[in-house]
Amino acid sequence: MTIEIKNLNKTFKTHEKEVFALRDVDLTIETKDFVCLLGPSGCGKTTLLRLIGGLEEGDSGEILDDGKPIVEPSNERGFVFQQYSLFPWLTVLDNVTFGLDLKNGSKEENIKRAKTYLRSVGLENTEKLYPHELSGGMKQRVAIIRSLVNKPKTLLMDEPFSALDIQNRHKLQEQLVRIWQKTEKTIIFVTHDVDEAVFLADHIVLMGKNPGHIKEVYNNKLPRPRNRNSKEFLAIQNHTMELLES
Ligand SMILES: Nc1ncnc2c1ncn2[C@@H]1O[C@H](COP(=O)(O)OP(=O)(O)OP(=O)(O)O)[C@@H](O)[C@H]1O
Ligand SMILES: [Mg+2]
Known part of the structure; x- marks a missing residue:
């Protein structure tokens, strides 16, 4: 599933001014790519992700998914937001099966599937808990599982780990890479x-x-698993920083 963005423009009109959120954006994302949208606050990362997700409409240009225009949200594209977006009144298990139940699968099958996914990220003991009883890292893992259980081809993630402390953040990054390698999804990740x-x-x-x-x-060819302390990692980090600031 190739996502092609061609000459995309997006402005927001507020009561007093126009904001050019995106100007002349061209980008191709191949199936199974892991892509990060990286840039300073206000450069349009969230806007671009929402457009790809079909949550927002561009002023001109187009976004194609395997040649078909993206005009609305679809089950093929899962979203994980920055703020925790679990339903506070549902348990972990019910949060995960919510989307599946909407699709009318058998309740038993849905529960079985949800449990398998929860186990894969070490959350098997949290099924009966409510979101407020979870740590931030656990909540974000549930949010990711809730998306994955619907088997989207593409996962759109908007700074999902930014509220976590550094240890948890690194742990979830490693987990996400493993999930990506195992499930062969396309991931578009804003940071x-x-x-x-x-x-x-x-x-x-x-x-x-x-x-x-x-x-x-920038094509990042560092081999995996990646080691943050390696010379090569730091060199790419510096190079990326320079490109960003230039
Ligand atoms: N609904 C909206 N109405 C008006 N302006 C908006 C709206 N959404 C975004 N903008 C403006 O569009 C620009 C891009 O916003 P966007 O949220 O995409 O940036 P971002 O790169 O995700 O920033 P951050 O890193 O802070 O999340 C900003 O100037 C923002 O103020
Ligand atoms: Mg944003």
Whole structure:
């Protein structure tokens, strides 16, 4: 499933001014790519992700998914947001099966599937808990599982780990890479953290602002598993930082 973005423009009109959120964006994302959208606050990362997700409409240009225009949200694309977006009144298990039940699968099958996924990220003992009883890292893992259980082809993630402490953040990054390798999904991951982008992505889309635009796409060929302390890692991190600031 190739996602092609061609000459995409997006402005927001507020009562007093127009904001050019995205100007002339061209980008191709191949199936099974791990792509990070990296750039400073306000450069249009979330806007671009929402457009790819079909949650927002561009002013001009197009976004194609295997040649078909993206015009609305689809089960083929799962979303994980920055803020915890679990339903507070549902247990972990019910949060995960919620989308499956909407699709009318058998309740038993749905529960079985949800449990398998929860086990895969070490959350088997949290099924009966409510979101407020979980740590931030656990909540985000549930949010990821809730998306994955619907078997989307593409996972769209908007700074999902930014509220976590550094240890948890690193742990979830490693887990996400393992999930990506095992399930062969396309992942488009928004971050403003250079270290996170270099650790995760094969392709780093460097963005700039005023108006939001793509500066460059950097192919990160560091072998996996990646070691943050290696000379090569630090060199790419520095190089990415320079590109971002230039
Ligand atoms: N619904 C909206 N109405 C008006 N302006 C908006 C809206 N959404 C985004 N913008 C503006 O569009 C620009 C890009 O916003 P966006 O949220 O995509 O940036 P971002 O790169 O995700 O930033 P951050 O890293 O802070 O999340 C900003 O100038 C923002 O103020
Ligand atoms: Mg954002």
